[in-house]
Amino acid sequence: MARFEARPSPSRLMMLGSPLIAALAMLLTSTILFYALGQQPLHAFYVYFIEPASTSYGIGELLLKATPLTLCGVGLAIGFRANVFNIGADGQLTMGAIAGGCVALYFQDTQSYWVLALMLLAGIAAGMMWAAIPALLRTRFNTSEILVSLMLVYVAYLTLSYLVHGPLRDPNGFNFPQSRMFGQYAMLPLLFEGLRTNLAFPISLVVVAGAWFFCSRTFAGYRMKVAGMAPAAASYAGFSDSANIWAALLISGGLAGLAGVGEVAGPIGQLQASVSPGYGFAAIIVAYVGRLQPVGVLLASLLMSLLYIGGESAQIELQLPSAITSLFQGLLLFYLLAADFFIHYRFKPRFTGATP
Amino acid sequence: MNPSSTLAQGPNPIPQLQLLGICKRYPSVIANDNVTMSVMPGEIHAVLGENGAGKSTLMKIIYGITKPDAGQFIWQGRQVEIHSPAAARKLGIGMVFQHFSLFETLTVAQNIALVMRQTPAQLAQRIRDVSEEYGLPVNPDRLVHSMSVGERQRVEIVRCLLLSPSLLIMDEPTSVLTPDAVLQLFEALRKLAARGCSILYISHKLDEIQALCDTATVLRAGRVAGTAIPRQESARSLAELMIGKELPVCRLTPRVAGEKRLVLQNLSLATSDPFGTRLQDINLDVCSGEIVGIAGISGNGQQELLKALSGEIRLAQRAAVQIESVPAAQLAPDQRRAAGLCFVPEERLGRGAVPELSLAENALLTAYIPANLPSSGSGMLRRGLIQNKVMAAFARQIISAFQVKCSDENAVAASLSGGNLQKFIVGRETMLKPRVMIVAQPTWGVDVGAAILIRQALIDLRDAGVAVLVISEELDELFMMCDRIAVLSAGKLSRAVPLAQTSINQIGVWMSGDFTGEVEHGQI
Numbered sequence: 001m002a003r004f005e006a007r008p009s010p011s012r013l014m015m016l017g018s019p020l021i022a023a024l025a026m027l028l029t030s031t032i033l034f035y036a037l038g039q040q041p042l043h044a045f046y047v048y049f050i051e052p053a054s055t056s057y058g059i060g061e062l063l064l065k066a067t068p069l070t071l072c073g074v075g076l077a078i079g080f081r082a083n084v085f086n087i088g089a090d091g092q093l094t095m096g097a098i099a100g101g102c103v104a105l106y107f108q109d110t111q112s113y114w115v116l117a118l119m120l121l122a123g124i125a126a127g128m129m130w131a132a133i134p135a136l137l138r139t140r141f142n143t144s145e146i147l148v149s150l151m152l153v154y155v156a157y158l159t160l161s162y163l164v165h166g167p168l169r170d171p172n173g174f175n176f177p178q179s180r181m182f183g184q185y186a187m188l189p190l191l192f193e194g195l196r197t198n199l200a201f202p203i204s205l206v207v208v209a210g211a212w213f214f215c216s217r218t219f220a221g222y223r224m225k226v227a228g229m230a231p232a233a234a235s236y237a238g239f240s241d242s243a244n245i246w247a248a249l250l251i252s253g254g255l256a257g258l259a260g261v262g263e264v265a266g267p268i269g270q271l272q273a274s275v276s277p278g279y280g281f282a283a284i285i286v287a288y289v290g291r292l293q294p295v296g297v298l299l300a301s302l303l304m305s306l307l308y309i310g311g312e313s314a315q316i317e318l319q320l321p322s323a324i325t326s327l328f329q330g331l332l333l334f335y336l337l338a339a340d341f342f343i344h345y346r347f348k349p350r351f352t353g354a355t356p
Numbered sequence: 357m358n359p360s361s362t363l364a365q366g367p368n369p370i371p372q373l374q375l376l377g378i379c380k381r382y383p384s385v386i387a388n389d390n391v392t393m394s395v396m397p398g399e400i401h402a403v404l405g406e407n408g409a410g411k412s413t414l415m416k417i418i419y420g421i422t423k424p425d426a427g428q429f430i431w432q433g434r435q436v437e438i439h440s441p442a443a444a445r446k447l448g449i450g451m452v453f454q455h456f457s458l459f460e461t462l463t464v465a466q467n468i469a470l471v472m473r474q475t476p477a478q479l480a481q482r483i484r485d486v487s488e489e490y491g492l493p494v495n496p497d498r499l500v501h502s503m504s505v506g507e508r509q510r511v512e513i514v515r516c517l518l519l520s521p522s523l524l525i526m527d528e529p530t531s532v533l534t535p536d537a538v539l540q541l542f543e544a545l546r547k548l549a550a551r552g553c554s555i556l557y558i559s560h561k562l563d564e565i566q567a568l569c570d571t572a573t574v575l576r577a578g579r580v581a582g583t584a585i586p587r588q589e590s591a592r593s594l595a596e597l598m599i600g601k602e603l604p605v606c607r608l609t610p611r612v613a614g615e616k617r618l619v620l621q622n623l624s625l626a627t628s629d630p631f632g633t634r635l636q637d638i639n640l641d642v643c644s645g646e647i648v649g650i651a652g653i654s655g656n657g658q659q660e661l662l663k664a665l666s667g668e669i670r671l672a673q674r675a676a677v678q679i680e681s682v683p684a685a686q687l688a689p690d691q692r693r694a695a696g697l698c699f700v701p702e703e704r705l706g707r708g709a710v711p712e713l714s715l716a717e718n719a720l721l722t723a724y725i726p727a728n729l730p731s732s733g734s735g736m737l738r739r740g741l742i743q744n745k746v747m748a749a750f751a752r753q754i755i756s757a758f759q760v761k762c763s764d765e766n767a768v769a770a771s772l773s774g775g776n777l778q779k780f781i782v783g784r785e786t787m788l789k790p791r792v793m794i795v796a797q798p799t800w801g802v803d804v805g806a807a808i809l810i811r812q813a814l815i816d817l818r819d820a821g822v823a824v825l826v827i828s829e830e831l832d833e834l835f836m837m838c839d840r841i842a843v844l845s846a847g848k849l850s851r852a853v854p855l856a857q858t859s860i861n862q863i864g865v866w867m868s869g870d871f872t873g874e875v876e877h878g879q880i
Contacts, residue, residue, distance in 0.1 A: 219724065219740050225713075226721065232707040235668050236699075237721045238690030 004345040014343045019289050019300065022335035029331055039318055047317050048310040060195030062305050064267060068093065068276070069301035070204040071259035072283030074211045075252030077292040081215070082224035083231070084248035088134070088149030089256040090280025091156035092127040096257025097264045098160055099126030101271040104186035104264075105168060105179055115185045119261050127257020128250045130156065135249040139242035145249065153280070164271050179271035188265045200262035204298075207255060211294035224248060256280055285333055304329070370433045372397045372523055372554040373418070373449075378427035380413055387413035388424070389578040395523065400545065400555045402565040402586060404598050405575035406775075406803035411558050414575070415525050418556070419451045420444040445471065450521030452512045452529050460501035464494055468515045479518075487514050490544040492537070502629055507655045517544070524548065525556045528801060530564060535831060535864040537653075542568050560598075560804055561832070562591040576600050599805050608815055608837060614644030617823035618665075618697075618792045619678040623685075625664055625671060633657035633847040635664065640842060640852060642792065642823040647814060648852055649838035650827045651863050657847040658702075658827055662796050665825075666699045667692045679792055693725045696791030700781055700798065704774065708781040711770035715762060716744075718769050719751040719784055750787070758783035759809065775806035782810050786817060793817055794825045799833060811837050831860055845869040 014021075027045070034044040052058045072089045079086045086092075100123040107115045130152060137143035161177070170180045188198035215221040227234040227244045235241065263275050286304050290296030311325030371394040380388040387410045395401045405411045416422040418429075420438040429436050431447055438444050444451075458467050465476035465483060472479060480496040487494040492510045500508060509529065516524055526545075530538045545555055545568065559565055565572060566586045574581045574597045582597055589597075618641070625635040635657050642648045652658065663669040665677060667689035674683035679695045687695070701707045709718045724736055735746040751765035758779040762772055769777060778799070785793065795814060799807035815837060818824050827844075828834050834841055835855065842852035843866035850871045 217741050219737050219742055222717070222720065222742060226710055229712050230706045230710045232703065233710045233721060236666065236689065236701055236707045237724075238667065238688050238693065240688070 018339035021339045025335040026331045052309040060197040063197045066301040066305035068259035068279040073286035073297040075255030077287040079248035079252045082248045083228040085146045086252045088153045091153030092130045092253040092256035093260035094156040095130040096123035096127040096260030097275040100261035104182040123257040123261030124254040127253040131249040131253020177273045198266045208294045374430035376428040395554045402569035402572035403558045409575040410578040448522035450516035451525040456508045458500045465496035523554045527558045613646040618642040623676040638849045646839040647824040649834035649841040652844035698785040698790035700795040702796040709769040716748045716751040716765040754783035775802040792823045796827045
């Protein structure tokens with residue numbers, strides 16, 4: 001009888017290596033897939049994975065898309081480590097974008113980068129406030145933060161939609177549901193001539209470094225880790241449950257809000273009816289693919305960004321359906337979970353009894 | 357006790373079970389090395405050994421959970437292979453585990469129905485019958501998660517008895533029973549044995565083995581160290597066979613207690629858990645330089661009392677718990693620790709230590725509070741940052757002072773055996789220089805050598821003037837180390853009497869809730 005047996009000690013090396021294994025398995029599967037779709041696998045891989053990153057513009061786009069994923073992913077990873085499941089990063093991102101956008105539009109005529117600084121702060125504060133709602137309900141009434149934060153995503157979407165259809169609509173915009181373009185001092189400066197990568201990317205690197213420090217060196221990070229691994233040990237040691245919940249939600253909300261400002265003050269340049277193609281949700285996958293480690297999240301968001309961009313070029317050049325992006329994301333997550341399973345269990349083909 | 361309970365060897369010379377050359381190797385350790393033994397029908401056969409000697413692995417091999425690397429099973433004279441617990445049960449082998457295999461979200465009857473071909477409703481009556489027959493009270497409709505360790509063990513025993521096995525494996529079954537219940541269990545086991553059922557009885561309680569068992573196989577470091585007829589040996593000689601050297605003893609010298617350090621005053625606590633125990637008007641003083649023991653079976657309010665003491669539950673009346681005259685019942689656990697309280701909980705993995713973290717990181721779990729580390733100042737944290745070197749040095753100190761067997765301070769807590777982890781946790785709390793020390797089940801499932809070390813550490817604390825409160829289900833242990841002893845039964849605490857003025861029998865009567873002989877209720 002075949003069965004699975006728990007391994008006595010799961011390998012630490014393999015735990016770090018499993019995202020790599022998952023990526024390789026995803027490539028193997030996609031080879032078969034490309035054959036079935038009548039594509040030359042090597043050419044398809046080239047179009048999908050190499051071409052987007054083969055020009056400096058492509059790399060710029062890669063970093064641009066990776067930035068919001070990193071910011072949201074790092075915040076979520078810190079929360080997930082403490083067993084606080086903020087699923088509503090996309091809503092906090094949207095609220096951050098709204099707050100940043102309002103500041104930009106209010107100070108339309110101010111000629112100073114203080115506007116930008118104020119936008120970033122407003123975005124962080126708005127993301128935190130949006131995440132504070134599930135935190136308050138969870139600590140006061142023991143409400144599930146998963147459901148509350150998720151439902152608030154749609155409230156945020158509708159708030160943004162109301163604003164760009166109403167009060168903030170550009171009076172000269174032919175009734176399109178979008179605000180005026182932001183002024184020069186409300187835009188994140190570009191890093192390189194001709195690329196769209198902006199200041200938000202180095203900010204995200206600083207956030208990754210800060211998060212790494214927070215998780216590995218600070219006592220607050222330790223308390224959150226213990227609360228996630230063994231809640232009874234945390235309460236035995238006297239770590240406050242509600243402090244952890246507040247910290248986890250405020251950090252992830254603030255970073256998602258920052259990501260929102262980064263979008264509207266970066267590639268978008270105005271408020272539109274939608275400011276995120278679901279970065280806040282993709283960041284959940286990013287957080288887990290990155291093993292809930294800040295540096296891992298950075299790498300995972302680059303991979304996820306490549307999947308997004310490669311998927312677009314595959315649509316254009318190879319006429320593949322747009323579902324291919326979701327398929328690759330799904331494959332990656334599937335293989336990651338499978339690899340994790342085999343790290344903790346091994347396959348016993350036939351369970352034999354005691355034979356000499 | 358009754359030595360005539362016994363061997364059906366004469367008329368039936370074929371052993372019930374024979375093990376030949378069983379070997380089991382794990383990556384880091386050889387758990388069983390060429391183990392050969394046989395169990396006769398109707399024989400009560402003890403398997404003795406320290407923690408890590410390979411007893412549990414051997415039993416798991418017999419029960420089909422673990423696959424041996426080499427060796428043969430002969431079951432009733434015929435070679436068999438035991439692929440799985442289901443196969444073992446089919447042969448007629450039942451097992452009562454030391455670590456329980458119950459689903460917490462199911463009721464007792466539902467748990468038992470998982471291994472029976474009957475619905476929970478059909479089983480309920482049989483469960484009541486069997487539990488009454490053997491004097492092991494079990495309510496079939498209760499949810500397991502709300503039950504204490506002791507109550508869960510009763511469920512495990514009843515579950516096995518329902519299957520009427522022909523070989524019953526019992527892994528430390530009496531550690532959570534009252535003396536009276538132990539006698540009742542022994543009666544039940546003798547009844548079973550008289551019907552021809554063999555019993556493999558794993559225990560470290562030598563007096564019980566002498567009272568109950570016909571033969572003993574002693575394991576040491578995975579090998580058979582010898583066999584013995586327990587009734588012909590002394591407890592001491594058995595223990596020495598088991599640990600392979602002379603047994604150290606712990607000494608309790610009489611000592612005058614000092615000032616009151618921990619005071620419980622009219623402590624009452626309603627429970628929100630429908631199966632929890634309500635604490636009623638508990639009064640107790642623990643003084644500097646004495647060990648007070650609280651006896652009683654788990655589920656009589658121990659969990660609630662410990663949480664009220666540690667601060668994991670806070671109480672309305674501030675003076676219900678006083679640490680060195682400071683009302684502390686509303687203080688959080690870290691504030692109570694800062695006031696000088698240290699606490700070793702019953703659950704080692706998941707409460708006393710985080711399984712996935714290293715010993716060094718587990719040292720930080722309670723040693724972060726500056727007030728407790730006068731020697732190194734508030735060394736482990738500086739401006740909210742963890743000082744890794746100080747943390748590791750503290751962990752190394754614990755490891756060497758308490759002889760914790762592990763690779764080094766970077767070993768993960770879950771990789772330690774129960775006894776070694778307990779030594780680490782007791783060590784950590786001891787080295788924090790407590791003013792008041794509370795310990796729950798200090799030696800539950802811990803081998804003889806480690807148990808003596810832990811008890812001696814607590815006695816040393818007492819001699820250094822610390823007020824020590826020990827909550828334990830093991831009366832022998834309490835009688836070995838306490839100055840005064842009280843009993844917690846159904847949420848009520850008896851008065852604490854000096855050891856010289858009571859006896860195991862008296863305490864046993866109190867444990868059933870009948871505090872007779874008590875002149876006044878509450879404090880003296």
